[in-house]
Amino acid sequence: MRTPDPSFWAGKRVLLTGHTGFKGSWAAIWLHRLGAQVTGLALAPDQAPSLFDLASVDHLVASRIVDLRDQAAVDASLAEPFDIVLHLAAQPIVRTAIEDPVSTFATNLMGLAHLLQGLRRQDSLQAILVVTSDKVYANADQGRAFCEADALGGKDPYSASKAAAEIVAASFARSYFNNAGVPLATARGGNVIGGGDFSRDRLVADIVRAAAGGEAVALRHPEATRPWQHVLDCLAGYLVYAEALALRADTPRALNFGPAPGGPEVSVGELASLAVEALGAKPWRHEPDPHSIEAKTLAVDASAARRVLGFESRLDAPGAVALTMEWYRRQGAGEDALRLCEAQIAAYEGGR
Template identity: 50%
Template structure:
């Protein structure tokens, strides 16, 4: 499953490059020698991973809202990419409750704009759209979802990502079949790692509480999630995009899950306590008072199809994921060069999968 020379000089159009996952992927693509043109909003947090990983070659980085269809089309046609990786999204569940219209306009119409730009860019061979593990209709049973399970989603974020999947299906069937272009979606678990400072996510909430000398407040401590290090699904995305581009004669899935090994499924409180041990903290969490917006009690993924089709499997244990994450934030607090440190983690992960 190791990454090859495939990406060297490959023209990649990336959306969402200033976000948490997007910043990591931008750095990895740069390390692999890809020629990247990227669009995103300006970083929304201070600090931000994108800023920590600077300096960037700004010639290929553009601040563009994916809801601006004309700007997307102009950049795509000028750059003439071979591969499009669409990551840009409003990705926070609680924010989607606060502003559902923003969430749907970004995740649904923004995706339609990206795919419409692709439709008018003849150079594109492969499109990979990143959705979410939350696209499935979730009864809370805890049974790992497989790619053929029913799509759904009750909260606006989850529902908008299920809608994204349907938009991809429509564009695939209506415009891309028979035109030497492959479009697939990928669904990852609860992604953690160094450099996330988003609101209402467990790792950044823990780091803020730890640095403030306070316990973290948990809304649903018994909720089960498929925790995985950010480099795990990103490696899967790169492998899948390579296979879609190179293996035209092979029947590959239209969607793949990228989740952790079942041993990495854990409750929110279990992960918080493991983070506490990594930071030598005993009094780790408290139950947040008051009523909270609904969230699924259990969410787990099966990645069997990814193993069977492209040979991808998770490599890091839950403890390694926690250790790598804690090490990143520790290095950041101590003033290390976080671009070099992050490249070191990417190199270590490449070695693990080679």
């Protein structure tokens, strides 16, 4: 299974949006390890603690606190040239989007449009990768895995914003970047878990908080299935994809990333049970939300990434949970967050 190539990334000028978030912090740490020169663009962390602060990510990258909803601020941050752009910045929480849809659309749509508009002035770009979501598909709860050719849709504001972001990216590609010879693609990632996620309304973060307080985490939809993926598998896929976009003109412009094809579906309740057992926490409890419109089933077919890139996820759900909870246990016991991330990245690169 392929992992990111240090010889590609060494010295690359990388613009990474969302570097203050959970996935963005892991990406910044990994890119720094690979030798890239990383500039981060994002809002300040919106929770405490945050992996960005715990791991002192601002010491690893040129960190710029910028609101992507502000075109002038974005333009001012893109004065120097970049080789690769990884756009991870987003409002990523489904329930937050339901509570504040307008802000979510402003961030996930106009933030992307502002970034792409600013990047049109760049003449050194080798590839732009926009990360969207596994929730971009029109999901009628039929229980089948979605492939890249399936129709886009979204019955909640978060899903709709990400499906619309796919259309925005494609429109900029066809109108501007294709003519400039710059590949612009989207990566549709699964439900990501890993150490250092402290966000509200995220399953693992909620479990860790409940365990720390001696409480049982409440699950709204324990029967729901999701394409669970460890953050290292997810990011490895993104980085390998960006390499292919920069090096091979025939690389597809949209790919799914999720569990290895053929693996079993894992429900929210099953994943939560693995997590609370690993932490020695109280069993989860069911707290139904009768007004929820979240999909009951969600799966993505990641076979195209395996076929085109030679990449597939290495960790199954139990392995992803075990690695995640190891991070939280060791960090909670006083180990350094950055060293923990670097050690897990090194082990992943080494095939362990």
